[in-house]
Amino acid sequence: MIPIPNGWSTMTSIDKKLHHNLRRVFRSGVGADSLALYEPAIVRNLEVYFSQLTAAKDSEGWSASGNMRKWNLYLGFDTMAEFGLGLKTNLLRSQARDYVFPALHVHEKKMGLWEQLPILDNIGVGTLISRFLPLVSNEAKSFTDWYQTFVSEAISTNSSESRGIFGPVIQSGLGKLEKPGHNFAQMIGEGAFSTFSFADAYGMMLSGFLHYLAHYPHVYDALAAELRAKFKPGESINWGPELESSVYLRAVIDKVMRLLPPACGVHWRECERHGTTIGEGTQPLPVGSDVGMSLFSLFRDGRVFRDPVRFWPERWIPGTLPETEFSLARSMFNPFLIGPRNCAGGHVAIMIASIAYTYVLVNYDFRLGPEKADSAAHLWSNALGETGTEEELRFESHYSILGWESGPFVQFKERGFLAKGLMVG
Numbered sequence: 001m002i003p004i005p006n007g008w009s010t011m012t013s014i015d016k017k018l019h020h021n022l023r024r025v026f027r028s029g030v031g032a033d034s035l036a037l038y039e040p041a042i043v044r045n046l047e048v049y050f051s052q053l054t055a056a057k058d059s060e061g062w063s064a065s066g067n068m069r070k071w072n073l074y075l076g077f078d079t080m081a082e083f084g085l086g087l088k089t090n091l092l093r094s095q096a097r098d099y100v101f102p103a104l105h106v107h108e109k110k111m112g113l114w115e116q117l118p119i120l121d122n123i124g125v126g127t128l129i130s131r132f133l134p135l136v137s138n139e140a141k142s143f144t145d146w147y148q149t150f151v152s153e154a155i156s157t158n159s160s161e162s163r164g165i166f167g168p169v170i171q172s173g174l175g176k177l178e179k180p181g182h183n184f185a186q187m188i189g190e191g192a193f194s195t196f197s198f199a200d201a202y203g204m205m206l207s208g209f210l211h212y213l214a215h216y217p218h219v220y221d222a223l224a225a226e227l228r229a230k231f232k233p234g235e236s237i238n239w240g241p242e243l244e245s246s247v248y249l250r251a252v253i254d255k256v257m258r259l260l261p262p263a264c265g266v267h268w269r270e271c272e273r274h275g276t277t278i279g280e281g282t283q284p285l286p287v288g289s290d291v292g293m294s295l296f297s298l299f300r301d302g303r304v305f306r307d308p309v310r311f312w313p314e315r316w317i318p319g320t321l322p323e324t325e326f327s328l329a330r331s332m333f334n335p336f337l338i339g340p341r342n343c344a345g346g347h348v349a350i351m352i353a354s355i356a357y358t359y360v361l362v363n364y365d366f367r368l369g370p371e372k373a374d375s376a377a378h379l380w381s382n383a384l385g386e387t388g389t390e391e392e393l394r395f396e397s398h399y400s401i402l403g404w405e406s407g408p409f410v411q412f413k414e415r416g417f418l419a420k421g422l423m424v425g
């Protein structure tokens with residue numbers, strides 16, 4: 001997961017001092033003031049997304065159905081490029097997406113595989129692929145050129161003043177900050193990880209939201225009623241008390257993250273203390289051993305989460321489950337992990353998801369389109385036979401990073417479309 005030699009990022013660094021410095025710089029970009037400054041990029045990109053998705057409509061106002069796996073990735077990328085770096089990548093409109101996303105997809109699979117089998121990278125397979133592919137594939141060459149332009153624009157745009165939440169990382173990499181932080185290689189590593197991985201996570205959270213709400217109408221209705229009582233179509237939606245206090249909205253976000261945790265792989269930690277045991281009646285781990293488990297498996301464990309694959313946001317509303325069951329589920333549900341190596345941008349993810357889910361439901365109705373997602377048949381669910389599995393989003397792991405090939409296919413209709421049509425008639 002280290003794209004160039006010495007390109008450690010906050011996420012990948014092992015050395016504690018280095019990690020502390022990188023994390024400090026990273027965190028300086030995601031404080032409340034900075035988030036408020038760059039937040040408008042989230043809605044701006046949602047507007048472009050819907051202008052593209054609803055460009056063609058039928059007589060009732062329903063758009064053609066869009067393949068959300070693709071559209072949500074375009075949205076995720078454009079949003080993170082602008083929110084993170086002040087760049088307009090415009091992949092929601094540009095054909096460059098035809099070579100950008102296939103290349104990122106290969107890169108992501110590679111990263112997932114390397115994470116579990118670092119030996120493949122250590123013996124140089126990764127370098128070989130990166131050097132060889134652009135020689136034989138025009139698409140890979142176009143991607144390399146595109147990526148180089150992206151990096152140089154990210155640097156020049158943020159070199160003296162931040163234009164997005166990752167601005168301090170760039171300034172640190174250029175040696176402009178007083179306290180120690182990233183060197184140039186680490187700046188590249190951090191920038192790549194932050195932009196690409198959250199573009200994907202945002203896309204998944206939106207796909208999961210559309211998929212599950214389209215399959216569970218009572219959740220759709222309850223959340224729509226809550227949010228439509230707070231905002232009217234066209235009104236500006238900002239991160240603030242109205243969204244933060246919406247208990248049902250947060251329950252839906254948590255539910256999507258439980259069933260589709262964007263960071264679903266094994267999060268390795270090294271045992272540092274003698275006598276550490278994991279689970280009752282086990283032998284202490286030798287110091288130096290690596291320990292980890294997959295959040296995906298944990299979040300679908302029926303011993304912790306009743307009806308593990310059912311989309312059931314009410315589970316998170318206090319009072320629905322007996323207190324001990326609720327507390328156990330709550331304590332085990334940590335999609336951002338805990339401790340000094342937990343996610344440094346969890347609050348950013350909640351903010352973006354809250355704004356996006358609200359924007360969609362306040363301004364649009366949506367339903368599943370007629371197409372079906374194509375996917376490898378053997379990858380379906382780890383809980384076959386459970387009630388609710390038939391409505392699951394097909395899951396395909398890229399070894400440790402969540403993803404799938406296509407779908408859900410969704411149609412949108414602007415709220416108030418008929419009223420406008422009637423006025424015209």
Ligand code: HEM
Pocket residue numbers: 010011012023026030194198201202205257261262263266267268335336337340341342343344345346348349
């Ligand atoms: C729903 C979205 C997200 C989820 C579920 C998520 C989850 C996680 C998890 C589980 C880790 C720990 C990984 C490990 O140690 O193996 C992590 C690390 C990290 N995440 Fe996130 N993340 C999300 C979004 C974001 C966003 C939006 C940002 C930045 C704005 C971000 C920045 C980071 C960073 C910098 C780390 C490394 C932290 C460290 O090791 O000190 N994440 N994330």
